[in-house]
Amino acid sequence: DSSRLLPRSEELRERALKRTPGGVHSNVRLSGAQDFIARAKGAWLYSVDGRDYVDYLLGQGPNFLGHAPEQVVDAVAEACRGGVIYGGQHELEVRASELVCRALGWADMVRFGVSGTESVQGALRLARGATGRTKVVRFEGHYHGWLDNVLTAVRDGKWGAASAGQLSSHLDDFIVLSWNDADRLAAVFEEEGDQIAAVITEPVMINAGVIEPLPGYLERMRELCTRHGAVLIFDEVISGFRLGLGGAAERYGVEPDLATYGKAIAGGFPVSALAGRESLMSRLGTGEVNHSGTFNGSVMATAAVVATLTSLFEDPPYERVAKHGNTLMIGLRDIGQEYGLPLRVAGLPPAFHVAFGDAPVTDYRSLQQLDLARYERLSKALLENGLWVAGRGVWYVSAAHGEDELDAALTRFA
Ligand code: PLP
Numbered sequence: 001d002s003s004r005l006l007p008r009s010e011e012l013r014e015r016a017l018k019r020t021p022g023g024v025h026s027n028v029r030l031s032g033a034q035d036f037i038a039r040a041k042g043a044w045l046y047s048v049d050g051r052d053y054v055d056y057l058l059g060q061g062p063n064f065l066g067h068a069p070e071q072v073v074d075a076v077a078e079a080c081r082g083g084v085i086y087g088g089q090h091e092l093e094v095r096a097s098e099l100v101c102r103a104l105g106w107a108d109m110v111r112f113g114v115s116g117t118e119s120v121q122g123a124l125r126l127a128r129g130a131t132g133r134t135k136v137v138r139f140e141g142h143y144h145g146w147l148d149n150v151l152t153a154v155r156d157g158k159w160g161a162a163s164a165g166q167l168s169s170h171l172d173d174f175i176v177l178s179w180n181d182a183d184r185l186a187a188v189f190e191e192e193g194d195q196i197a198a199v200i201t202e203p204v205m206i207n208a209g210v211i212e213p214l215p216g217y218l219e220r221m222r223e224l225c226t227r228h229g230a231v232l233i234f235d236e237v238i239s240g241f242r243l244g245l246g247g248a249a250e251r252y253g254v255e256p257d258l259a260t261y262g263k264a265i266a267g268g269f270p271v272s273a274l275a276g277r278e279s280l281m282s283r284l285g286t287g288e289v290n291h292s293g294t295f296n297g298s299v300m301a302t303a304a305v306v307a308t309l310t311s312l313f314e315d316p317p318y319e320r321v322a323k324h325g326n327t328l329m330i331g332l333r334d335i336g337q338e339y340g341l342p343l344r345v346a347g348l349p350p351a352f353h354v355a356f357g358d359a360p361v362t363d364y365r366s367l368q369q370l371d372l373a374r375y376e377r378l379s380k381a382l383l384e385n386g387l388w389v390a391g392r393g394v395w396y397v398s399a400a401h402g403e404d405e406l407d408a409a410l411t412r413f414a
Pocket of ligand 1: 238
């Protein structure tokens with residue numbers, strides 16, 4: 001066992017504290033995990049101390065095919081052997097774009113990136129550039145990444161000047177609304193619709209707790225955007241390729257103008273994508289709106305996308321994931337009942353949240369009425385019992401979770 005040769009978690013913690021802020025990456029700190037991981041395969045993590053964990057965090061979602069999916073790892077290795085190329089003009093980028101458009105159905109063009117944040121930034125810049133407006137409607141509790149406008153810092157330089165009017169530096173430009181409140185959204189459009197460049201939303205809210213749109217809500221959003229000439233952006237960094245190949249548009253029957261992807265799009269490799277209709281996306285090609293980066297569309301990234309989407313097309317895991325997720329959700333609820341715990345387990349099978357309380361939840365504020373601190377204590381105990389889950393309560397199911405993992409999860413939870 002090669003992990004015998006590794007230092008133990010306790011020693012690594014001490015060494016990490018000296019070299020990395022907070023000791024470890026913030027995602028790991030959020031979970032409260034104490035162990036260091038030596039390797040991972042499928043739905044399992046193995047610590048340097050020889051402990052194993054069923055992973056329901058999946059690195060905050062990217063490992064939707066499980067850890068080290070062979071077809072993706074092999075494809076990336078082969079692409080690297082063929083020469084590491086950045087910046088496009090590679091056949092892999094063409095194939096990757098075609099597969100994304102085929103999966104989504106509504107999109108014509110794709111620009112690949114490295115992080116979800118970056119694709120969101122591109123979507124906002126494109127919407128502002130296309131409409132000549134600056135305001136953006138967003139929703140409480142929806143996460144869109146660490147937006148911080150590096151370009152704003154160089155706005156007097158060549159690239160900044162070329163992007164004047166597209167930069168999202170002013171907090172005042174964001175109109176923050178409660179999720180699932182269609183009347184308020186309509187009222188805002190009534191008041192200042194001619195200044196709104198875009199509406200950006202997690203079409204199903206996942207990051208802060210899983211809340212689906214109420215029936216008719218996304219249709220209304222679509223209709224308001226169309227009527228007032230605003231760009232509808234679905235931020236699908238976390239929902240994309242997890243809900244199904246066609247994403248939120250397929251599930252809810254509403255098509256956006258632009259959408260952002262990341263996480264599950266590349267089997268765990270760091271890739272994001274901005275996809276959209278030709279009328280908007282072609283502006284990127286003309287240089288009218290700038291959005292590019294050194295590592296965008298690399299052979300590693302696009303090989304990972306091609307292998308991941310090919311696998312999702314050939315062997316769609318969605319029914320399996322749904323079955324696993326549903327059984328798990330029911331199991332957790334039952335165990336809660338058995339022990340007299342008011343557990344709220346809600347959401348979709350590929351991503352659901354667990355919290356304490358029974359308040360009806362339709363938006364971020366009502367979610368905050370739940371006893372999230374109590375769940376945080378539970379999640380620490382779960383980690384000690386071999387379930388790798390986040391302190392914030394969202395659980396992710398991967399294509400690699402099967403019967404064994406379900407049995408282990410329910411036994412360890414109980
Ligand atoms: N948008 C959504 C909906 C996300 O879930 C995330 C990440 O969690 C992001 C944007 C930011 O993506 P990244 O962390 O890859 O920059």
